[in-house]
Amino acid sequence: MVDFAYVIAGSEATGGAGLQADLKTFQELGVYGVGTITCIVSFDPKNNWGHRFVPMDPQVITDQIEAATAAHDLDVVKIGMLGTPATIDAVAEALGRQQWRHVVLDPVLICKGQEPGAALDTDTALREKILPRASVVTPNLFEATVLSGLAQITTEDELIEAAKRIHALGPASVVVKGGVDLPGDDAVDVLYDGTEVSVFRAPKIGQERVSGAGCTLAAAITAELAKGADIDDAVLFAKEFVTAGIEGRVAANTPFDSVWQGAYVEQFAADELA
Template sequence: MVDLAYVIAGSEATGGAGLQVDLKTFQELGVYGVGTITCIVSFDPADGWNHRFVPIDPGVIADQIEAATAAHDLDVVKIGMLGTPATIDTVAAALRERTWRHVVLDPVLICKGQEPGAALDTDTALREQILPQATVVTPNLFEARILSGLERIDDVDDLTEAARRIHGLGPQYVVAKGGVELPGPDAVDVLFDGEEVTVLRSPKVGSERVSGAGCTLAAAITAELAKGAAVADAVAFAKEFTAAGIAGRVSGHTPFDTVWQGAFVEQLDLPDPADQTG
């Protein structure tokens, strides 16, 4: 029997982030992916690759969710970029209508194509409506600071405190990501389950952020949970999978590289899951 995973997220036209990355990650990990698009982000090559952000009508989002959940028995979902309070209202209501085994939230708080006031309203709605429904939330350093209310996150102790505070907002597990921005030779993530703190370390791969790393990590967690893994095991594997993708990054005409989700299988010389029958 094939394992299924669902994603509700934005589309990013270069293929380096968003729904495209989520579905590629699911496929690489042998999980059948189903997706609902919440917004469209198109980088503008004529304007320094800044974001062009277009939200999908909430009614169309609701239609997509209705079709996806009617067609398949979906019980593990990743939530990516939502973009507007109206979208969050729609998605939050849809989440409450079903019983989910796992909800993985990658809390995208701001898009450069949004006005600051609209972004703040979106952040507030996400915190109040989606975050309490999450099994796992995966904030990066900026998102961890905003959600926790900390002015600075300078070390692992600060990152741990941020994870504790975010846990108090309702999610069952918090994966606070230090990435390349936290000082030191290692990319450090903190997993907090409400009682125990687990610090995950791996050597940094370069010093620049790579597009799609956060999407890949959250999607890999989602895929592993869909296959029945425990949360801690899913998070540990996802970090390894993402590190391989960062090392195998893809360059293009953009000023940023993107994660290559196929790098993990290539690195281990494993058979492609797509070539196997379930």
């Protein structure tokens, strides 16, 4: 029997993040990926690789979701970049039309290229209309700071406090990602499910952000949940998967490297042959 995972997110033209990273992750982890595009982000190589952001028409998003959910019995979805209040309205309305076993929200709060007022409107809409529907939300350090209202997050204890505050906004579980920006030698993530706190750590691999790491972590959690894993096991595996992807990162003609979703399987195969 084939397990399905659905993603509603933006397209990122270099292939390093967004829907492209999500679908590659699903494929590597043995689930059938289905995707709906909410917007198109194409970095501008003539302008220091800045963002060019084009939202999809909300009706086109609604049409895509209608087709995907009619074609397949989808009950596990990852929500990535939405980008505008109109997009959030369309996605929230669609989510409300059926029951979902899991909704994994990777809350992209700020899209570079948006005016500050538009970005604030988007943040507010996401917080009010999508966040409470999430069974799992996976903010990075910046997003966790904004959502939690903390002045800063610089310690593991503050990561945990942020997770608890975000949990109070409605999601069933919160995974706060410390990443390379949290001081210390380890990349630390914390999971809070309303009762228990779990801490996941791995040695940092360099000090620079790698494109697609957050997308890949959330997508790996989504894939594992689709296959029936519980949240603790899904996060533990996703941490291992994305760590391998960062270590096996792909260089390009960009000022940043990208996660390689195939690195975990390659590493596993090499270990089996050793």
